[in-house]
Amino acid sequence: MMYMLDCLLNFIRRVLDTIFSRRITNSLLIFVKTNTGTVVPVGLDPKWEVRDVKEFVAPKLGMTPEELMIIFAGKELQDSELLEEYNLAEQTVLHAVKSRRRSFKRKPRVSTCIEEDEEFDDTKRAAVNFYVYCTSPCANTTVGKIRVRCFKCKSGAFTVDGDPKNWNDVLKPKRITGHCEISQCTDGEVGWSEFYFKCSEHVTKGENDEAVALHLIRNNLHDIQCLACTDVRSKVFVYPCDDGHVTCLECFCEYAVSRLRERRFVFDNNIGYTLPCPVGCPNSLINQPYHFKVLSKDHFEMYERFATEEYVLKNGGVLCPQPNCGAGILVDDDCDKVSCINGCGYVFCKKCLQGYHIGECLPKEEQLIIDITGYSVDPKLVSQSKWDDASKVKIKVSTKPCPKCRTATERDGGCMHMVCTRCSFPWCWLCQTEWTRECMGSHWFS
Amino acid sequence: MAGKTPSEKRLHKELISLVKEPPPGMVVDVDQAEQNLNVWTINMQGAEGTLYDGEQFQLQFKFGTSYPFESPEVTFVGQNIPVHPHVYSNGHICLSILTDDWSPALSVQSVCLSIISMLSSCKEKKRPPDNSFYIKTCNKNPKKTKWWYHDDKV
Numbered sequence A: 001m002m003y004m005l006d007c008l009l010n011f012i013r014r015v016l017d018t019i020f021s022r023r024i025t026n027s028l029l030i031f032v033k034t035n036t037g038t039v040v041p042v043g044l045d046p047k048w049e050v051r052d053v054k055e056f057v058a059p060k061l062g063m064t065p066e067e068l069m070i071i072f073a074g075k076e077l078q079d080s081e082l083l084e085e086y087n088l089a090e091q092t093v094l095h096a097v098k099s100r101r102r103s104f105k106r107k108p109r110v111s112t113c114i115e116e117d118e119e120f121d122d123t124k125r126a127a128v129n130f131y132v133y134c135t136s137p138c139a140n141t142t143v144g145k146i147r148v149r150c151f152k153c154k155s156g157a158f159t160v161d162g163d164p165k166n167w168n169d170v171l172k173p174k175r176i177t178g179h180c181e182i183s184q185c186t187d188g189e190v191g192w193s194e195f196y197f198k199c200s201e202h203v204t205k206g207e208n209d210e211a212v213a214l215h216l217i218r219n220n221l222h223d224i225q226c227l228a229c230t231d232v233r234s235k236v237f238v239y240p241c242d243d244g245h246v247t248c249l250e251c252f253c254e255y256a257v258s259r260l261r262e263r264r265f266v267f268d269n270n271i272g273y274t275l276p277c278p279v280g281c282p283n284s285l286i287n288q289p290y291h292f293k294v295l296s297k298d299h300f301e302m303y304e305r306f307a308t309e310e311y312v313l314k315n316g317g318v319l320c321p322q323p324n325c326g327a328g329i330l331v332d333d334d335c336d337k338v339s340c341i342n343g344c345g346y347v348f349c350k351k352c353l354q355g356y357h358i359g360e361c362l363p364k365e366e367q368l369i370i371d372i373t374g375y376s377v378d379p380k381l382v383s384q385s386k387w388d389d390a391s392k393v394k395i396k397v398s399t400k401p402c403p404k405c406r407t408a409t410e411r412d413g414g415c416m417h418m419v420c421t422r423c424s425f426p427w428c429w430l431c432q433t434e435w436t437r438e439c440m441g442s443h444w445f446s
Numbered sequence B: 001m002a003g004k005t006p007s008e009k010r011l012h013k014e015l016i017s018l019v020k021e022p023p024p025g026m027v028v029d030v031d032q033a034e035q036n037l038n039v040w041t042i043n044m045q046g047a048e049g050t051l052y053d054g055e056q057f058q059l060q061f062k063f064g065t066s067y068p069f070e071s072p073e074v075t076f077v078g079q080n081i082p083v084h085p086h087v088y089s090n091g092h093i094c095l096s097i098l099t100d101d102w103s104p105a106l107s108v109q110s111v112c113l114s115i116i117s118m119l120s121s122c123k124e125k126k127r128p129p130d131n132s133f134y135i136k137t138c139n140k141n142p143k144k145t146k147w148w149y150h151d152d153k154v
Helices: A002-020 A052-062 A121-129 A167-171 A247-260 A289-294 A297-316 A379-385 A389-398 A437-442 B007-019 B030-035 B108-120 B133-135
Strands: A028-034 A039-044 A069-072 A092-098 A130-134 A142-150 A159-160 A177-180 A191-199 A215-221 A237-238 A245-250 A267-268 A273-276 A337-339 A347-351 A400-401 A409-412 A417-419 A427-430 B026-029 B038-043 B058-061 B072-079
Touching: A028 A052, A052 A069, A052 A092, A130 A191, A142 A159, A142 A177, A159 A191, A167 A191, A167 A215, A237 A247, A245 A247, A247 A289, A247 A297, A247 B007, A267 A297, A273 A297, A289 A297, A389 B108, B007 B026, B007 B030, B007 B108, B030 B038, B038 B108, B058 B108
Parallel strands: A028 A092
Antiparallel strands: A028 A039, A069 A092, A130 A142, A142 A191, A159 A177, A177 A191, A215 A237, A237 A245, A267 A273, A337 A347, A400 A409, A417 A427, B026 B038, B038 B058, B058 B072
């Protein structure tokens, strides 16, 4: 009898459950990750409160809703808040952890030093977009979203003690404290937060799907006019100088391309191939070269090629002298025979950049009529019967190599003071050595 | 302003402000500039109370497509080239903001003001010491000259 009654009650309960259970109208696939590492995929309704999520998830994890704590982007979500307020995207990871009794109340240790950097303005938060470069799959500059994890164990089950106030808080390590929920991680010691970015224009491929923050590209919240075209545009580039000079994105591209065409980028050992603020402010190098991804594909390829060449030359390497190759090759100090292995396959001498030879390099004049094939042909006839001979002779006659990097340089007028367009070496057209005060005194103009 | 390059937009705005608030003694040839935004001629009067009082000069500005990231090419043109220790007789001007010290934050307006002040502070009318030499050897474009700036006292 009791058994029958139980069965009946269960049945009625199940029917009632089916009728009254929440309808998931606009389901969002979310992954809930626990502090033991288990990941549970669940369909959630964005209209739910966090409390509903706890009730929904707790049984699946063998816990009660009360002992559960839901963490997202470094913040513990409060029971009465709506999921949609957090702008969760498809396949977002929420962290559900058993709340640990905190043994001591830690004071938030948020950096208090005054920053020159622009503060994140809470009142305009909705309008604040972070821009990132998404390598894959977007391969584009996109709108990004900020996420937090534990600096030590990289777990996302981490809550921050305070909000980041500016870009330095976000980009520099160990600026904002927090609490890691992974039991074996930071018990008793200070936890540091680590901020990172994700692209918000594609469905995330998991927790490791990161994007590079383009922190100098910002929404123009203060309606600042571009210093170049003087327009007020919605997206701007803020140079990392003390004054924070601003151009619109279009003018940033113009600036970069005009400097690129003249090879007037700066090679910095820590940053790479980059540019300073166009106004010429000190210490203003763009410290994240991914910003140049904003350029068109062709221009970015040009940037990459120049950057590589610059790196190779800076490190004592050579560029393959074959026309249309120019591959950069790093060579051992004691080796003169260079093969262009990943490029055109040309084998050449490091010293004179001509085809490889045994013994001393030939004087320049004889190199043009070198006999490679082994046939005995009159070298004079050979030199007269070359397709490209006219231009070669012209180049040879009208140019001189930079004494430092050997780039053929044409002098189309002006004084004898040459500045190499590739390596910026100042040299004298007449002496073919470094430019000196003496060159200036004796043959500056003649 | 659709379809205009950043450089055209900037030049257009600079032209308007130069007409509205011209530097003292300067008048830009608006018709010519509107026909070709890349070459401007500015008529200039020697400032009162200076060595150039009563003289008329013409300044020519040429702008490249990368303006304002590249400096404009600025020369004196016409019959009367001011006799000044930093102005060559072919019209080239030795002024650092026109090459090395150029910045996109500068403008036609600020270049004009610098030239006015350069002329106004002159104590003695004479050509640069290397004038005859320079004008024979230099490129037509003064920006191609590697300037060794004279002292900035005059």
